[in-house]
Amino acid sequence: MTTTQDILAIQTRDLSIGYQDNRVINRLFENLNLTLSPGALTCFMGPNGIGKSTLIRTLAGLQKPIAGTVEYIFKGSPPENSNSSISLAKNVSVVLTDRISTVNMNVYELVSFGRYPYLGWGTRLSEEDKQIIQRSIDYVQIHHLRHSRIFELSDGQLQMAMIARALAQDTPIVLLDEPTAHLDLNNRLEIMNLLRKLARTMNKAILVATHELDLALQTADIIWLAGFDRTIVTGIPEDLVLNGTFDNIFQFKGFDLKTGKIHHEAHRKQTIHIEGSGHNYLWTRNALERCGFSFGGETATHTIIIDSEGATVQWRVDNSHRFNSIQALIDHLLHQSGN
């Protein structure tokens, strides 16, 4: 394991963040000592309104911390003047929730903003800039959209374009605030997989603020979990699930994170015994649990045998009735329990 300093990307020291309004200080987090590592996808999770966006903006240098420091440690050369906005822009790129509302701008032009820290005086792009823009667009697979105007894009496409813009900025650190908000499942998965690929293949340090538990648990390498006592707990997802950190913070109401299922009260007298395997077994059991049945061994009230032959599946109840769907099966069982 390498623990030398040159693999660090962001290190915070006793960082306190929040807002200062005249003399009233509203602290959202205190004494943070966090490390953001390259080559890993870090998901920053926490309930809504806890200050995820504020931390992202503070780490990006867009907002001043109340106390403590954010240090950027880059490979090879140390940053000569890390407070200058240009040198920061060459090392940290962001995807924010701010809306872009310009009429005369297409995707290619939006992505080209990523090259601004590298341009000289004017707005003319060099051949190298154009290649990097093209590569960034290709990387997120929106080549077919490059001439589309911004306002013609769907939310998912716009988010991809914003990620391409951040890629074009060619920074070792990428910070994203809720990049999957308002997107459907496919788009959310696509974006998270893309970010993970970026971390792996380009050795970038990627931080994603999100409140989407299921997605983060399955894609993140590291989780930063914001608690209510202004601290952040870090670890790999599996550890945080098993040691109950998630349960403490999210205060789940009827959701068992360890099994990934919602808890159902068994309120029916009948017990069921299921014989079967694989997905058929799993989903039959899920359905029956949801309907309030409990499960017993050989002495259960009903025995259900799942026969599957290729694509056709049949459910046999007590060796007397056959059903072609779980719905029909449950209708039968409910009818029985009604009598």
Add this chain to the structure above:
Amino acid sequence: MEWITKNRWIVLPCTLFLLFIANLSLGSVRIPWMEIISILTGKVSDNPVWNDIVWDFRMTKALTCVLAGSALSVAGLQMQTLFRNALAGPDVLGLSSGASLMVSILLMSQVSGFTTPFAASPWAVVSAASIGSAAVFLVIAAISHRLHDNASLLIVGLMIGAATASVVSVLQFASKAEEQQPYLFWTFGNLGGLNWLEIKVLAIIVLIGTLIGIFSSRSLNAWLLGNNYAHSIGVNIPRSRFLIILSASMLTGGVTAFCGPIAFVGLAVPHLVKMIIKTHNHSVLIPAVLAGGSGFMLLCDILAQLPGNNYVIPINAITAIIGAPVVIWIILQGKRVSN
């Protein structure tokens, strides 16, 4: 044909040239076209009066149109971009309100008891308007350093406008009709009153303001993405905001000092230009708006002279008649502009 579609921008300078010549050929004295062109090429006309009319009246007025139109349009473009508001114009910062206040005090000061000894001097109105604009600029510049978001700046500008308007109306209420008339004429706007020295001074102010604007092209583009993104791609936010405000203030303040408060040009021209040249890039937009603003102003001045030989409509009436439909169009298009 292909060459024309590719080089549509060529329309602007050509139209501009034609409008300039048309503007020179119009006036209360009829001078033949050929004669005008020969006078312009440096030949002395047989009729010495024609010589003086072309050089000292028509040329100065046409040049004032060019300077005022281009300056106000660039200032309007800058304000629309900085505030990300399609309805912002050069006077949103309250500069022309400050100028109006000082000019009204100068011209209606008999009311307050003290007569300004230099009120008769031709530079008095210019000085008063400059002092008023400059004072408002200093207030805005001082505030802009303390404010984090641009919207607050917009509100401050509106408030300055409302406050000065009330002082002006008190002055008007307390003064006699004949004392009000000079001030009223000033508010109509006047493009014809400048001598060559005044034109030179105005030209220098407009040149410096425009150069700062061109220098800010790249950060103006970045402002389109909003404060946070602009910062994250390396724009020095306080410096860039100050330079843009400085440039817009020089352009607006200069024109208002010499020509009075000319309405609608700065609001309408950037939108008209963006209809023809569909880009967000200020490296292209600023030159285009310079040409468009000049052309628009020359056209308005031509229309102002159309009714008859000795009768000229106030320029603000014309700019508003052309400008108002444009503003209505903007609102109807609002879905695309502001979403």
